[in-house]
Amino acid sequence: MENGEIPENANEHCPGPQADSAGKSDACQGCPNQQECATAPKGPDPDLVAIAERMATVKHKILVLSGKGGVGKSTFSAQLSYALAAMDFQVGLMDIDICGPSIPKMLGLEGQEIHQSNLGWSPVYVESNLGVMSIGFMLPNPDEAVIWRGPRKNGLIKQFLKDVYWGELDFLVVDAPPGTSDEHISIVQYLQATGIDGAIIVTTPQQVSLIDVRKEVSFCKKVGVEVLGVVENMSGLCQRLTDFRFVKLTENGEQNDITERVLGYMREKAPEMLDVIACSEVFDSSGGGATQMCHEMGVPFLGKVPLDPQLCKAAEEGRSCFADQKCGVSAPVLKSIIEKLLVMNQWREELQQVRE
Amino acid sequence: MENGEIPENANEHCPGPQADSAGKSDACQGCPNQQECATAPKGPDPDLVAIAERMATVKHKILVLSGKGGVGKSTFSAQLSYALAAMDFQVGLMDIDICGPSIPKMLGLEGQEIHQSNLGWSPVYVESNLGVMSIGFMLPNPDEAVIWRGPRKNGLIKQFLKDVYWGELDFLVVDAPPGTSDEHISIVQYLQATGIDGAIIVTTPQQVSLIDVRKEVSFCKKVGVEVLGVVENMSGLCQRLTDFRFVKLTENGEQNDITERVLGYMREKAPEMLDVIACSEVFDSSGGGATQMCHEMGVPFLGKVPLDPQLCKAAEEGRSCFADQKCGVSAPVLKSIIEKLLVMNQWREELQQVRE
Numbered sequence: 001m002e003n004g005e006i007p008e009n010a011n012e013h014c015p016g017p018q019a020d021s022a023g024k025s026d027a028c029q030g031c032p033n034q035q036e037c038a039t040a041p042k043g044p045d046p047d048l049v050a051i052a053e054r055m056a057t058v059k060h061k062i063l064v065l066s067g068k069g070g071v072g073k074s075t076f077s078a079q080l081s082y083a084l085a086a087m088d089f090q091v092g093l094m095d096i097d098i099c100g101p102s103i104p105k106m107l108g109l110e111g112q113e114i115h116q117s118n119l120g121w122s123p124v125y126v127e128s129n130l131g132v133m134s135i136g137f138m139l140p141n142p143d144e145a146v147i148w149r150g151p152r153k154n155g156l157i158k159q160f161l162k163d164v165y166w167g168e169l170d171f172l173v174v175d176a177p178p179g180t181s182d183e184h185i186s187i188v189q190y191l192q193a194t195g196i197d198g199a200i201i202v203t204t205p206q207q208v209s210l211i212d213v214r215k216e217v218s219f220c221k222k223v224g225v226e227v228l229g230v231v232e233n234m235s236g237l238c239q240r241l242t243d244f245r246f247v248k249l250t251e252n253g254e255q256n257d258i259t260e261r262v263l264g265y266m267r268e269k270a271p272e273m274l275d276v277i278a279c280s281e282v283f284d285s286s287g288g289g290a291t292q293m294c295h296e297m298g299v300p301f302l303g304k305v306p307l308d309p310q311l312c313k314a315a316e317e318g319r320s321c322f323a324d325q326k327c328g329v330s331a332p333v334l335k336s337i338i339e340k341l342l343v344m345n346q347w348r349e350e351l352q353q354v355r356e
Numbered sequence: 357m358e359n360g361e362i363p364e365n366a367n368e369h370c371p372g373p374q375a376d377s378a379g380k381s382d383a384c385q386g387c388p389n390q391q392e393c394a395t396a397p398k399g400p401d402p403d404l405v406a407i408a409e410r411m412a413t414v415k416h417k418i419l420v421l422s423g424k425g426g427v428g429k430s431t432f433s434a435q436l437s438y439a440l441a442a443m444d445f446q447v448g449l450m451d452i453d454i455c456g457p458s459i460p461k462m463l464g465l466e467g468q469e470i471h472q473s474n475l476g477w478s479p480v481y482v483e484s485n486l487g488v489m490s491i492g493f494m495l496p497n498p499d500e501a502v503i504w505r506g507p508r509k510n511g512l513i514k515q516f517l518k519d520v521y522w523g524e525l526d527f528l529v530v531d532a533p534p535g536t537s538d539e540h541i542s543i544v545q546y547l548q549a550t551g552i553d554g555a556i557i558v559t560t561p562q563q564v565s566l567i568d569v570r571k572e573v574s575f576c577k578k579v580g581v582e583v584l585g586v587v588e589n590m591s592g593l594c595q596r597l598t599d600f601r602f603v604k605l606t607e608n609g610e611q612n613d614i615t616e617r618v619l620g621y622m623r624e625k626a627p628e629m630l631d632v633i634a635c636s637e638v639f640d641s642s643g644g645g646a647t648q649m650c651h652e653m654g655v656p657f658l659g660k661v662p663l664d665p666q667l668c669k670a671a672e673e674g675r676s677c678f679a680d681q682k683c684g685v686s687a688p689v690l691k692s693i694i695e696k697l698l699v700m701n702q703w704r705e706e707l708q709q710v711r712e
Contacts, residue, residue, distance in 0.1 A: 067456055069425010069534045070560070099535035100423055100568040142567060143653075145536045145575035150506030153537065178425045178534070179455035180501045181509065204426070207672050211498060212456040219501035237593055237636060238603070238611075244634040247594070255594075255633075262632060270626045276618060277611075278600040278634065280593060282665050284672045297499075313640045316563050 007033050048193060051161045054120075055194035058092070058169040059354075060347060063187065063199040063225065067212025069178035072233040072305075073202040075315045076334075077175035078106040080200075082320035083338045085130040089170040089351065092123060094160055095134035096187055097177040098153045099146050104136035108318025113137055120165035133164050150182035157186050170351055178212070180219040188223045197345065198226035200302070203293075204234045205285035210293050217297050228345065229302035231337060232290035237307040238279045238329050241266075277329075282307055300344065303337040305330050363389050404549060407517045410476075411550035414448070414525040415710075416703060419543065419555040419581065423568025425534035428589040428661070429558040431671045432690075433531035434462040436556075438676035439694045441486040445526040445707065448479060450516055451490035452543055453533040454509045455502050460492035464674025469493055476521035489520050506538035513542050526707055534568070536575040544579045553701065554582035556658070559649075560590045561641035566649050573653050584701065585658035587693060588646035593663040594635045594685045597622075633685075638663055656700065659693040661686050 006014050013027035022028070023038025031037075055061070064080070066073040074097070081093040095103035104110050104124075112124045114137045123131030135146065135156060166172065177183055188196065199220050203213040213230065220227050246262040247255040266273045294301035305311075308330035314321045321327035321334065342348045362370050369383035378384070379394025387393075411417070420436070422429040430453070437449040451459035460466050460480075468480045470493045479487030491502065491512060522528065533539055544552065555576050559569040569586065576583050602618040603611040622629045650657035661667075664686035670677045677683035677690065698704045 068458075070427050070565075071425075074564075099537050100571065102424075102564045102567070105564055105567065143570040143574055145571040145578065147536045147541060147575055147578065149538045149541060180503045181455050182505045182538075185503060185505060206668060208430075208458045208461055209426075211458070211461065214499040215456065215501040218499055219503055222501065222503065237638060239636055241602075241634075244636050246597075247633050247635055248631070249633065255635075258632070262629065265626065265628065270621065270629075272621065273618065273626075275604070276614070277603050277605065278597075279603055279611075280595055280600050280665060282593060282663065282668065284665070284669045287672075307638065309636060309638050309640070312562060312638065316640045316643075 009033070047158055047162055048190065051158070051190055052194050054162060054164070054166070055172075055191065058166060058172045058194075059351065060170060060197045061172045061174065061191060061195065062197055062228065063174045063176060064202065065176050065184070065199050065216050065220075066178050066202045067180075067214070067216040068203070068209045071178075071202050071204045071209060073178070074102040074106055074175055075311065076200070076202050076231060076233065076305075077173055078103065078315065079311075079321055079334055080338060081107075081130060081132075081171075081173050082126075083322055083335065084171050084173075085127055086320070086322060087348075088129065090129045090168055091131070092166045092169045092172045093130070093132045094164075094172060094174045095132070095136065096157050096160065096174060096183050098135050098148060098156060098183065100177065101134045101136035103132060103134045103175055106315050106318055107132055109137070110142070110318070117165065120163050121159075123164060123166065131166060133160055153182055154186040157183060158190060161190050170347075180215060184219065185223070188225060192224070196225050198228035200228050200341070201230045201299075202233055203230060203290050204283050205232055205236075205281075205289035205304075206283040207287045209283075210287065210290065213290070213293065214297065217299055227299040228341060229300035230290050230294050231302050232304045234283060234307040235285070235289070235304035236279050236281050236283075237309075238277055239309060241276045241278045242274055243309075244278065279306075302340055303333055305333050305337070365389070403514055403518055404546065407514070407546055408550050410518060410520070410522070411528075411547065414522060414528045414550075415707065416526060416553045417528045417530065417547060417551065418553055418584065419530045419532060420558065421532050421540070421555050421572050421576075422534050422558045423536075423570070423572040424559070424565045427534075427558050427560045427565060429534070430458040430462055430531055431667065432556070432558050432587060432589065432661075433529055434459065434671065435667075435677055435690055436694060437463075437486060437488075437527075437529050438482075439678055439691065440527050440529075441483055442676070442678060443704075444485065446485045446524055447487070448522045448525045448528045449486070449488045450520075450528060450530045451488070451492065452513050452516065452530060452539050454491050454504060454512060454539065456533065457490045457492035459488060459490045459531055462671045462674055463488055465493070466498070466674070473521065476519050477515075479520060479522065487522060489516055509538055510542040513539060514546060517546050526703075536571060540575065541579070544581060548580070552581050554584035556584050556697070557586045557655075558589055559586060559646050560639050561588055561592075561637075561645035561660075562639040563643045565639075566643065566646065569646070569649065570653065573655055583655040584697060585656035586646050586650050587658050588660045590639060590663040591641070591645070591660035592635050592637050592639075593665075594633055595665060597632045597634045598630055599665075600634065635662075658696055659689055661689050661693070 011031040015021045017037045028034045064077040085091045115122045123133045246259045310327045311330040321331045367387040371377045373393045379390045384390045420433040441447045471478045479489045602615045666683045667686040677687045
């Protein structure tokens with residue numbers, strides 16, 4: 001009965017374990033929790049008070065969610081944090097994917113460790129205005145599985161909120177694992193009283209992914225978190241024709257590489273092809289993709305990010321996609337999505353006023 | 357203290373809640389669970405006995421796991437089940453992704469419901485020899501989020517094992533969500549005594565995905581489940597050049613569609629290009645991909661499945677990729693992976709002998 005939640009096996013009309021009548025009302029007769037409720041200390045969870053104190057120096061809290069995994073949620077969280085930091089905001093990025101933390105690698109921080117000071121746990125810093133916290137920094141062996149059930153995961157998330165010294169932050173970006181279970185219920189429960197600005201939901205265009213995004217939107221509505229918007233990621237692959245490898249299939253299905261021949265052929269016979277960009281849908285979006293879904297569910301659509309092998313590479317190498325010109329297909333779109341977020345929520349004006 | 361697990365808050369040298377000395381040994385002094393342990397009934401969990409009875413008619417149990425989500429695990433589980441059923445095996449497919457079930461859609465069973473008979477819950481059948489069980493069949497509204505913490509998810513998984521009447525099965529394929537948490541610990545715990553043949557781990561070639569696969573392999577080793585092999589999925593996009601869309605970028609970054617012009621141009625000036633297949637790596641595999649990882653961790657590598665838009669489409673539409681010739685790039689590879697599994701584990705010979 002962590003934090004006053006109504007237990008699943010409670011009787012109907014349960015007054016809630018935090019109520020004065022807990023364990024003593026008529027509805028409590030025969031409930032398996034009756035004795036515990038009647039005798040447990042009442043009042044707010046002292047940990048929530050500690051969390052509220054830590055969060056008093058954080059201006060905006062943004063959750064990054066997805067229904068399905070592997071849609072590029074962590075890549076988006078990482079690049080969002082890079083972009084906000086490049087705009088001179090103070091940014092914290094918290095990874096609450098306990099069993100599969102990708103954030104340390106995506107920010108080029110593999111092998112780093114968390115240090116403790118008298119102010120609390122210190123995040124690992126990419127730049128002086130971009131701090132990161134992840135269980136990835138706490139594992140002695142990166143290959144080792146974190147085989148934890150819910151309560152232990154919730155305990156660590158609570159510690160991240162309660163014990164990390166972020167200092168003054170303009171934005172705390174929280175990267176969640178896929179789904180709507182322990183981590184999600186807990187982060188909302190722990191942060192709700194301190195104010196969550198809202199959630200960004202990342203998806204891919206296929207129906208199988210959109211089914212789960214609808215569930216994620218329904219989760220946000222149920223727990224009272226605003227949906228700031230939906231990002232459609234991996235929205236088709238776009239790449240210069242000359243960056244492809246070309247093959248012919250032999251009769252028994254093997255691939256014969258003919259890249260050199262094709263490139264030579266193009267140069268000689270069809271030079272107009274050399275600067276053409278070839279696009280493939282990859283994931284079927286005949287159902288209308290995220291645009292359609294957003295319209296139906298009444299949530300903002302933020303934009304489509306194409307599947308850009310260069311963005312995947314930046315994520316693999318722990319680099320910002322905005323630092324150079326390599327991610328020409330994806331970086332401008334990501335930038336405009338982040339601009340849209342700042343404008344829609346009037347964050348820039350507000351934060352500038354505070355500074356002046 | 358479900359199923360005799362040692363609770364997280366137990367004292368050091370805990371004898372285990374199922375031991376005769378539980379709650380009574382020296383080590384139990386002051387443990388918060390002491391009283392419960394001392395008074396709880398001992399002996400095997402009666403549910404595990406019921407599960408063992410149900411599983412007595414199932415010859416082989418295969419888990420399909422992945423470290424990261426979105427790597428095509430459910431697509432693989434679905435196509436593995438289709439392939440085994442097409443070989444005339446009796447197949448059951450159980451989806452234990454409680455918060456994001458994709459299996460009903462991928463088998464073309466959306467909107468179907470589970471029925472109850474005096475033998476138990478009846479799976480939903482694609483064919484007479486391919487039955488499917490998923491929480492997706494139990495939700496009145498598919499958009500609604502399943503906001504469940506661990507214990508409730510574990511309870512449903514137990515019911516799937518205990519209450520579903522599968523009849524005689526050659527294979528039970530279990531599709532798990534990504535990670536190493538409640539669902540994974542539970543399915544292994546519930547099935548271990550009945551014998552798990554092993555786990556197939558699905559990944560994509562990037563390092564960020566492989567990091568999590570290493571954790572999954574470490575999980576299997578820790579809980580004593582054999583790794584049957586690793587499948588590298590989305591291993592580069594391969595598609596006929598004529599199936600691409602072609603664009604030129606305008607000066608302000610907008611896309612100008614010139615597909616018709618490029619195709620006409622190729623037909624006229626470069627007809628040799630028309631049956632060329634263009635491949636893109638998409639996900640960076642410069643780290644050696646899954647082959648290298650398997651070698652390092654001493655587990656079998658089963659094969660690489662290219663990112664085939666036609667396979668994505670088959671999954672979206674709930675079709676077998678083996679039923680027609682559309683998935684020419686992916687289906688032959690999937691088939692050879694499944695053949696490899698049957699040969700390596702001598703399943704075909706064994707099952708044929710049983711029939712004769």
